Each structure stands twice: as C-alpha cells, then as structure tokens.
Amino acid sequence: MTEQATVSQPGATTSHRSGPRRASSRTSRTLPSYEAGSVEVPFVILGSSEVITHDTWWEEHSHPTHELLWNERGASTATVGPRTWTVTPSIGLWVPAGVRHSGWTPAGTWQRAAQLNTRTVRSISETPVAVDLTPLLTLLLDRLDSDLGEASRATTEAMVLDVLVPAPTELLLQSPTSELLAPVVETVLADPADPTTLAAWAARLGVSTRTVTRTFLAETGLGFSQWVATARTQHAIALLARGEEIEDVALLVGYGSASAFGTAFRRVTGVSPGRFRAR
Template sequence: MSGFGQPSGAFVASFELRGGQWFDWHEHPAHQLAWAEHGVLQVHTAEGTWVLPPSLGLWLPAQTRHTTGATANARLRSPYFWPEHTPATPAHTTVVAIDGLSRELINYLAEGAPETETRSCAEHLLLARLAPVRVPVLRVPVPRDERARVVAEALLADPARAESQQQWGRIAGASARTLARLWLAETGLSFEQWRTQARIQAALSLLAEGHPVATVAHRTGYATASAFTAAFRRHLGVPPSSLFPGRQR
C-alpha cells in the first residue's frame, strides 16, 4: 500500500491500561489507529476480535463501534485522523504493521510537536507506512441466556476446562440438548465450534505475550504442543509461528 491519504491536525491519545481493563463500547468521529507501545491489546468490533502485540496496529474508520482492552498491563498510544483530511484511508477495519520507524513517528506526534511543516510530514509519513497485514479475526460472542452465559464465562476465564456438553448442562441447570440449541441460536456457532474459537482467541493473546507454544497448549486445553499447533493450523490456516515469529520456543 502506498499510503493512507493527506493528514491534517492528527493527534495522539495515550492511556495506561491494566491487565483485564476494558473501555466501554464507543465510537469516534475521527479515524483511530489502535496501538500499544507495550503490552498486548484486544479490540472487539461487530466483525470480531483482534489480538495486537506492539508490532501490529488496528485501523478503525470513523464511527466504528468498538471496545478495547489489554490482556496484561499495556500502554495504548493511538493516533487519530480527521476523515475530511484522509480521503484515501481504508473504509473497513484493517490490521497494519507497526515497524520501528512507525513507532518513532507515533511517539514524536504524541510528544505534542507544534503544527509545523515538520509535523505534517511526520503525519503523512506515518500514514504512508501503514501496510495492511492479514491477521485472523475471531468471533466469540457470549450467549444472552443466563444458562449458556454461565458456561461461556467459565470457558473464557479458563479455556483449558474440558467438561463435556452434558457436564456443562448439569452445571448450568439445562439439558445438553437445550444448551446446544441455545448456543447455536444465540451465537451462530455450535458449542464445540465456539469453544475452539475461545481457545484460539486465548492462545493468540498468550502467544502475543511471548509464551512458549507448550505453555500455550497447556493453558488452552491441548494435551501437547503438536496437538495445539495442528488445531491452530486447521482453524487459521497457518502455524502459530507465522503470526508472531520469533516468540515461540
């Protein structure tokens, strides 16, 4: 991609996020580049969920409803750009690579450099460097029905839990058949499909934080690293190492 348009008056907002902290659902009149200087972000939109280490940012077009949180302590440092000055930017949510120069440009803009030709050049160069990256989007909607929600929240808190649907039904106070019907009706996924998505989502966060594959496998309910890698590849089409190279050991 050769660039995202001609910026004018861009600004950068910085926030310290504690692990597990989330902003409420909201939207902005300006385009946002969600990025963490350190730590790992998760961003939810109606399209799904993205997991973002410092090497990745998420371009959110103006008026995109979203919520942002951190899996561990993180510093969110997000540039915002006014739509009327960036007509060539993507109209859809887009993951972009954040390299060393992009990081320095964001930090320079965050320091409050005055509105000069130099700042304008920095804004333009940052947009020009935002190359799209193909990253999987996950859908892990939480059911509304209280019985199914109890199960969903338990699995999101500990994706390694291995109870069968029949066992979960007894825990939630519903038959396995009722639970299966509720799950499909309220999430669009079968129970097993949803649990796999939840495990992969948790795995992406752990991988982005730098945990070894063997640790991630154990913490997401897989007996071995090879079983986890095979499931990851089946679901996303690529091995874990291709998304966060150099982090798996």
C-alpha cells in the same frame, strides 16, 4: 485518559470484556464518548504511545476521530458489543469514529494508537476491522512520530492512508448473547482449560446437543468446538505475548500437548504459535 480506580486482582481469570489477567493491580480508565466528527481537530494523523504499568480496563467510550490501535509489545483486546478483537504488534484494529468500544490491556503492554481526522480521512470500513501492521505501515507510522516538516508529513500521511487497508483475517471472537449459552460463555472465558464437553453442557442446560450447536452457529457462525478453540486461542495469544512457554500455554488453555495446541492454534490464526510469537 483518567485513572478511576485500582483494586487488587488475585488469581488468573478471564472475562470476555477483559482478557487474561494475572495477579496484579487493576486500573479502570474512563474516557468520554463523542459522535463522529463532533470535535474539530488540527491534524490529519496524530499518534500516541504508552507503556501500560497496570492491568487496565478501558470503560466503553467513542472518539470523534477514527482510531487505529496496535501494540509495539504485548497483546490486548478491544470489544464492541459481543465482538472482541485481539490486538498485537502485527494485527491492529481500525475503529471508525463514533463507534463505542471498550478494551483490556495487560500490564507491560506497549500500546500504540493513531487518531485520524474524519474530515480528511475516509474510514476504511463502516465497522471495526483488523489491519495488518506490515513493516512498511509500521515504519510510516513511526516516521509520523518524528519531527517532520510540513511537506514531509503530508507525504508520509498520504502513504499511510494508501497502505492502510483491512486485513484478510482477524483475531475475532464473537460471543453468543442468548441466555441459554450464557453459562457456557462465562465458564470458558473464565477458564479456557475447562474440559466440559458438548454432551455434558447439553445435559446441564437441559437441551439436546443439536440445540446447543445450532444456537452457537446462529449467533456466532461457529459450532461449539470451533468457538471454544477460538476462545482458547484468544487467551493463548495474550499468554504468548507475555513470554510464556508454548508447552505451558497449551496446558493453560486446555490442550494435553503442544502439538494438539499447535494444530488448533493454526486452524484459528493460520500460523503456528511459534511463528505467531515471532511476528
């Protein structure tokens, strides 16, 4: 990894490619791009671990190996095209070899990753997909970071591959790419608490509410309100992972009460904010 630049980053803003930011220095890292399997590696699974000291933007890159991303502490995001996944200690992300992706990791995040040899490991999906970091999978991955004999390592790697499967749900935000909706996307991702309604956006864009809704559905699979709730939830997860109080997070992402926030959060993630943070 190569540190390219550090700049002052005031305020608390958001970007669909960066996620929530707070006042701190921001680091940009540039990594090379490889085709799948283009580099011969002398391992089956190789782990890495780093505590990120500055808000870090990872420029678009790709690996010759498959990659599993997760966090020991904190929440980060990974972006492929218009799709942005949230990565946490309980929900990781599988990125197939050769897939170009970028990322955002807030300061204080304890980031984990594992590279998997394409010659010995078949990808669990043709495209990036969420992975449940179950207690068993986490223990096995931790074991690979210890000093193992050849036979024990081979057994542990085989067990990792046996339990490594796509998650039934994922923390994914698909951003529309049409010029019509660009102002909506930019505003909501910069300030999830923005109160502009569907009717107000339609009037501002000079189209009907039906046109806005149909465009959101066609490009994201979600209606306007569902998409806004998902964007707010993605932002909220990063704030919860930083230790912010649930009541404060509710206000920061545009809800008038913790109960309203909890209802919206549960619809997107399937669990309450408190239980999600506990996981």
